[in-house]
Amino acid sequence: MTIVDASAVPEPLPEGDLLRDPRLYFNRELSQLDFNFRVLAQAEDAQMPLLERLRYLCISCTNLDEFFEIRAGTLRHAQDLGFGAGPDGLTPAQVLARIHDRAADLVAAQYRVWNQVLRPALAEAGVRVLGRQSWDARQVRWLRSYFRDEIMPVLSPLGLDPAHPFPKILNKSLNIVVVLKGRDAFGREGNLAIVRAPRSLPRIIQLPEAVSGGPHDFVFLSSVLSTFVDELFPGMQVQGAYQFRVTRNSELLVDEAEVDNIALALRDELAGRGYLRPVRLEIAEQCPTSIVQMLLHNFDLPESAVYRIDGPVNLNRVIQVYDMVQRPDLKFPPFTPRQLPGSDSMFERIAGGDVLLHHPFDAFNPVLELIRQAAEDPNVLAIKQTLYRTGKDSPIVEHLVQAARNGKDVTVVVELRARFDEEANLGLADRLQEAGVQVVYGVVGYKTHAKMLLIVRRENGVLRRYVHLGTGNYHSGTTRTYTDLGLLTCDPDIGNDVHQIFQQLSGLAPAIKLKRLLQSPFTLHAGIVKRIEREARHARAGRPARIVAKMNALNEPQVIRALYAASQAGVRIDLIVRSACTLRPGVPGVSDNIRVRSIVGRFLEHHRVYWFANDGEPELFCSSADWLERNLLRRVEVCFPILAPDLAQRVFDEALANYLDDTVNAWELQADGEYRKVAAPEAPHSAQQALLDRICG
Known part of the structure; x- marks a missing residue:
């Protein structure tokens, strides 16, 4: 799981303002994308309950959807506006090119995990998601009847001809492009048609046990549509039916300085959000090139926006199986949160x-x-x-x-x-x-x-x-x-x-x-930098100095430069960063005192905690803010100290030291951009499980 080539690790850096050298910074978008490989790795972990593994697969899929809707969409906008390179030295166009290659690897891995790992394992456990090729005659009869009674009445197929141009396609909606041959009742020559699946239809259909023989048998709506789509075109021959899905930019751009009422402006923007600029096209793997080219032309997308899919284009919808199957043996055991003791008031x-x-x-x-x-x-x-x-x-x-x-x-x-x-x-x-x-x-x-x-x-x-x-x-x-x-x-x-x-x-x-309190956008950024620089002064003077911080993401250049300088001064720095991290650890002479780890477990790691040793008088803060440019400079955030010594120690022990000891769900970021799973010793330690055992009993 490498963000950059190992060759990108800096050789001896030039003199001067070396802490601004682009080679010291990973790209935020590529780092964010890389996080989903760590999520997907949970789906492959045989020690995890099976339906939880399915959930991780779906999370990686929905994360990728949002990545294209927001991060890729914003990059394309930045490219249109002619934005230059970021701290990593990459222009928006260069980042988009790398995103395509990395996302293609992720998509291939997701469908490999689904087709070769999870689907067979689920079937062995009695939870079957049946493909068309495996339906028996009884299942086909039931599904055909279901199609006629429940699906067909709400479909509105659209034949493409001069009177019916290519329709607007809603963001992330399921669609089938149908290749037709013959003439309809009006004598019109068949060619292509689009069948859109209304969002009112369930994407996962459960078969009755009397029909299937098992209590937990399911099929994708896309499989049913593709199989029985010929019933929508009587008298014509269906030569092919190929599912596709388009992802659109979903970042709302309201110029707040130019509107009198932001609520009204947002209502107007939301009305059109589902039809903003396309950024990605997912299409069935076997779809002919000519149809792919037609779709690209209609969506005004380049070849690099196409992702060929070996399975359902909306794989994330299989998450419904998690909720529909009541099998405690295939899920995490339930727990009861600790209730606050003491007065009723x-x-x-x-x-x-x-x-x-x-x-x-x-x-x-x-x-x-x-x-x-x-x-x-x-x-x-x-x-x-x-x-x-x-x-x-x-x-x-x-x-x-x-x-x-x-x-x-x-x-x-x-x-x-x-x-x-x-x-x-x-x-x-x-x-x-x-x-x-x-x-x-x-x-x-x-x-x-x-x-x-x-x-x-x-x-x-x-x-x-x-x-x-x-x-x-x-x-x-x-x-x-x-x-x-x-x-x-x-x-x-x-x-x-x-x-x-x-x-x-x-x-x-x-x-x-x-x-x-420290507050963004006024004092939080400066307050963090000031405290990092204070630790550096302590280290240079031979006094105790250390920084431990936990957050969701890190990319603010000035904070990173301060961390590099503190590392050079001898400060030991431990960062627990769940997803995107643009700081490069382990560079000799620059960041060799910085360790970065990511925790991916049962719960989504979300708390932000900053601890500074401060020569034996430690300060500990909790915050709503990550160390991102947007949080520190363009948002209203608060950062609050934990003043009671016993509570500050509890936060340090539970939310920092505990996670630094994790050997089950921890990944360490290397200088070359690769995240390596921390090897578990004979007595492995899971930070989250330790908290469940300690607090929930």
Whole structure:
């Protein structure tokens, strides 16, 4: 799994500003793409439960879809605008060319895993996904009847002729191009037709046990369409039917400075999102070249955008099998998150000392209960919260609505530009406003990605602020599948800082000076660089110096240069970076003191934690921000210290040291760009399993 050739490892670097040398930087897009090979490796791990392996395969497929929708789409836009090379020295055109080759390798690996590994293993375990060639006569009869009764009535095949030009094809929709011969009832000569599968149709069809003989037998909708498509064209001969799917750029480009109402502008953009510029064409492997060329012409795509598929073009849809098959023996064992002990009153509990929550091992209920109690408590005067992603039917939204109805002053910062949640957040904003909540859309030009909750409560005639700060979203679903940290506190300084940030977001406040928090786009970037440089000074003076940081991605050049300089000064640096990392570790004389590892396991690694040794007086921060340019410079983020020594030690032990010891799910990034799986010793250590055992019991 190599991002670049080994030959790209720097020889002795030139004098001067060598830390800007392009050879010291991997490309962010290629590094992000490479992450999916590590996800796919989970699907090949025979130690994993079988349906979980299927889930990993599907995750790698959906990740690749999003990569093309966002990363590749943005690169093509940058190429059109004539953008130059990035810190790695590659232009958008060069990156796109490398993406094609690397993505082709990934697609080939995905279908190899499906066809040669998982599908046979599932069949052996009694879960069969049947291809057309394996249907028996009874199954064919049932499927033909199903096609006529359930599928055919909602299809609208379109013959291509001068009166029927090539139709608009929706992003990532399933389509069949049909080659026809003969004349129809009007005497029209058949040639080509397009059959679009409406999104109302299930992509995976379960066969009745009486028909199939087994309780868990499935077929792809694409197989059924291709098999019985001739029934849509009576009197004509179907000479071929080939599934295809087009992926389009899905990045919404709203010029916020040029619109009066961002909500209205986003509604207009969303209406056309499914038909933006194409970036990728997936087509059945056996499709004739002439048809591929026709499709490329209609989508205005180059040859390099074609991916020949050895199986269903929408392989990610097989994830439905995971939910439809109730086989606990083929899934991860369930666990019960730890509940917060102590007082029934969340206010009393927090007043007694800061509370740390480590999800999914600790339940998210305390956060929900805090908001519920705040909505009902007559002593609570105001609630302020940021919402980036909430999920469907969020209990948080219900509590906020109830709080407004109970006369509380409720202000919610809803980020309308949360990618792929824009439509849901528009609806959320409407619902909150109808209930009397003051809804703020954040700051023009800066996504509000911070995770903050502030509750103002009158206690004994004095106002007290209760705060929740987190590394992840207020989303009950992801708190069960993402690793995140949350802090509940009534520390006066933190409460005042959060209050000022909310004032800044909802009003037109000037730059503010915070006492405890670091904030993007103002102080977080500089604060990180300052602390890295401080560790370098300590190391040069012979004092204890070390940096351990965990995040989702890293690409900010100034931070990377500071890390290189600290490494040169002798600082030992351990980075736990889940996906894209553009820093090159292990370069002699530059980054030989830096180690980078990636953890891919049962839960999605999502918390961001920064620890600085600081000559024996360590500082530990949690944050909503990765060390990416966008998070540090173009978003509203918060970074908060863990002040209680026992909680800071707990975060270090659980979220940092624990992961540095992982020998089950860890991959180490090499100087040549290759990620190598860490070899497991006789007593392997899984960080996530250790937390399940320690916290959930």
